[in-house]
Amino acid sequence: MQRRAQRADQRTLRASRLSRVLAGAAAVPVMLIAAGCSSDSGAGADAEQASASPASATASPTPTVQAAAYAKLPExxxxxxxxxxxxxxxxxxxxxxxxxxxxxxxxxxxxxxxxxxxxxxxxxxxxxxxxxxxxxxxxxxxxxxxxxxxxxxxxxxxxxxxxxxxxxxxxxxxxxxxxxxxxxxxxxxxxxxxxxxxxxxxxxxxxxxxxxxxxxxxxxxxxxxxxxxxxxxxxxxxxxxxxxxxxxxxxxxxxxxxxxxxxxxxxxxxxxxxxxxxxxxxx
Missing domain, CATH: 3.40.1000 (Protein Transport Mog1p; Chain A)
Known part of the structure; x- marks a missing residue:
């Protein structure tokens, strides 16, 4: 009778430990998902900032003027x-x-x-x-x-x-x-x-x-x-x-x-x- 009670207590103890392990394992994916969301959010901000910046600076045009008609003088x-x-x-x-x-x-x-x-x-x-x-x-x-x-x-x-x-x-x-x-x-x-x-x-x-x-x-x-x-x-x-x-x-x-x-x-x-x-x- 006493042994039967001890075995029941051991089963109860093992069930309690299993519950804690399962609860901990379930929490891991939640944390990974949260971390993944946080990482994606940062990458999206960086991409948005990069797209807002100009790819390259536009060069200023070189000033020009019409050439003179006559290039020399006579003797x-x-x-x-x-x-x-x-x-x-x-x-x-x-x-x-x-x-x-x-x-x-x-x-x-x-x-x-x-x-x-x-x-x-x-x-x-x-x-x-x-x-x-x-x-x-x-x-x-x-x-x-x-x-x-x-x-x-x-x-x-x-x-x-x-x-x-x-x-x-x-x-x-x-x-x-x-x-x-x-x-x-x-x-x-x-x-x-x-x-x-x-x-x-x-x-x-x-x-x-x-x-x-x-x-x-x-x-x-x-x-x-x-x-x-x-x-x-x-x-x-x-x-x-x-x-x-x-x-x-x-x-x-x-x-x-x-x-x-x-x-x-x-x-x-x-x-x-x-x-x-x-x-x-x-x-």
Missing amino acids: PCSVLSKKTLEELVPEAGASGKESTSDDVSLRAGCSWDSLDNNGVRGSQFRWLNVSLLRFESDVTRGTGEQRAQEYYAKQVAEAKSAEGAQNTGAEPLTGTGDQATAVRYDLKKKEGAFKQQTVVARVENVVVTLDYNGAGLAGDSTPDADELMKAARQAADEAVAAVTEANGTDASAAPGSTAAPSASAAKSAAAAATSSGTPLKAG
């Missing part, structure tokens, strides 16, 4: 024909005096002077100067044409406000490049009364400034300003044509029309041309 002392030089500066001879330049592809000029001595009747003095300035396109300063327009306006303003000028007059010209202005004034010096004519012209990205003046010295008569201006305009037309021809464009195109860029000009790189010049004045 400055050859822009005028022999016939024109004989008419404007008859005693100057065949060659002129070329101005100094750090870069003749950007800046060039040439001048001639003539003194026709008439003995006791005095003499006739003439002075002619052609200056050429070419502007290249630059991403910070603008296109070559825009820069040439600015310099053109500056040259016209300087001609109108020349020191000591009297009876100043200005008029726009047609048929000489893309823009042109003629400025005239009188200038009295101890040598005589000078009649100054200045023609400023722009063709594409090049500005041509032509100065022509004359005076009757030692008692000779003062030259006619209208005749001098007519000659100056003729010379300016030749200088503009020389610029277009030097760049391979058709100089016989309609006056004032925009010339087509040459093949070499289309390939020219953007660069700065910051220098500017003031035409010389005789006397």
